Amino acid sequence: MKIIVIGGGTSGILSALSLGKEGHEVLVLEKNDKIGGLCRSENIHGYTVDIGVHAITMLNNGPLIRLLNQYSQYLPNFKPYGEYYIRTNQLYKIPVSMHEWMTTAVIPHKDKLLVTSKIIDLMTVGFDKDTSVYDIVKDLNLSEPTSEFFDTFSYFLSGEGMDKTPLWRLFTGAGYIPEDDIIPFIYNDLRINPLRTSISKKFDSGRLWNMVDDGLLKSIKNKSKKYITKFMGEARFGSQGYPLGGVQSICDCICNSMKNTTLKTNEEVVQIVEENDKYYVKTINDVYEADVIIYSAPAVTIPNIVKNVEEVNKYNEKLENIKFSKSTTIWVGDKENYFPYLGSEVWVDYPCWATTTSNYDPWLAPKGKHLMGFSFVNSPEKDAIMAIENKLNINLDKVDMLHVQKTVPEHASCAIDQFFIYPKLKNNFYVVGTDSDPRSMGITRAAYSVEMMLSEFKNIHQPTNVNIQSE
């Protein structure tokens, strides 16, 4: 079967890797001159600079690791990410567990008690899909610093402030609720609470039978208790890391493990037409024929490119409404290391996420130098530069290297009313990428969408006798 993958970002190359290894003939068409999309690193004056500041989530058996374990010969070498800090007048650890909440100095004591009891309450009774962080916070009469904390945290989780950030995003982002549990909630508009989401959990039928055996009421209690226990203790659902060699190493591991796959760069797809169960994919240079399309370019571009596919066109209006957030990342190379610890920090007064990537891998910077990244959401470049100079008291004209990137970090922001397309549009047309799965973020989200696509694809197309091809 001939498969064409449109776009060679993380979701596109993961799709190509898995489908090629499953024995299909795959062609990837990428419009840029390099494969990798946003999961790339580039050499800037001797520094290995990623596209954006990265932390890769869900490394304890999340979708990226599951796919790589199954299909890749090579695995990136992930270094534990360290801690998340918040910088006000000094540096504080971001509180994520009950113990950290109760002992943090960044939030006034009264607010800690209010927030803690509200979290326990919500995890027990549940909440609606469109409940925003603000809907909950506004009635608590929190102090200004605590409100600002939630607003900033919301920005980094969804690209929006707390009024547009869904509460479920905060819970999954903070690791209190497992990400898989929100899938039926998003696609079927269920109420999120431990009972309902676990009943309809897609992939684990064993768990469903256990619950039926257990009895309904007992399950509600058990599940709620499990989430709350996570909050009370230090353990969370997930682990994070940074790949040695930069995020390019993830892309390289995938591409170097491919089978039955051709990668073509500088091939922008301009039109896809369906005729007699075949697709004709037109690029600026050529026309290619396929049995199956995997669309990994932003889904918002589908209405312009896909012309006569009814199942696709019915989503056109929703697709056109997909919102992006924009990011500005300033990379600074210097002999001074402003973040001499493993981890990263968030600034509240001027929302920014900053880290020194050369702390994880010194080879990313020339000897004796450090590489620091500062990612801002929806901020103009000059404001971002000013914020760094003011906060760290440095003159960016005098540093060894300064590099500015403006990008769209995800194909869809995880905001209230946001549309996420389900990966299977029809038996021979699938969409993957960060607009086709709401779980987690970035590279992990892209990998989740590929897992979902694969499970749907295999149900329909996978011959039972095909084995995964190895070297």
Ligand SMILES: Cc1cc2nc3c(=O)[nH]c(=O)nc-3n(C[C@H](O)[C@H](O)[C@H](O)COP(=O)(O)OP(=O)(O)OC[C@H]3O[C@@H](n4cnc5c(N)ncnc54)[C@H](O)[C@@H]3O)c2cc1C
């Ligand atoms: C500032 C910043 C910070 C980030 N932080 C993190 C983080 O901490 N953790 C994390 O996991 N992720 C992070 N990410 C996001 C992560 O890099 C992306 O979400 C992920 O790489 C997206 O993969 P994708 O395949 O969905 O899309 P993309 O990487 O966007 O790939 C889509 C590809 O399709 C191609 N394309 C588009 N149109 C066409 C066409 N018509 N024809 C052919 N090809 C086309 C594009 O050129 C691109 O290569 C960050 C990104 C940025 C910018």
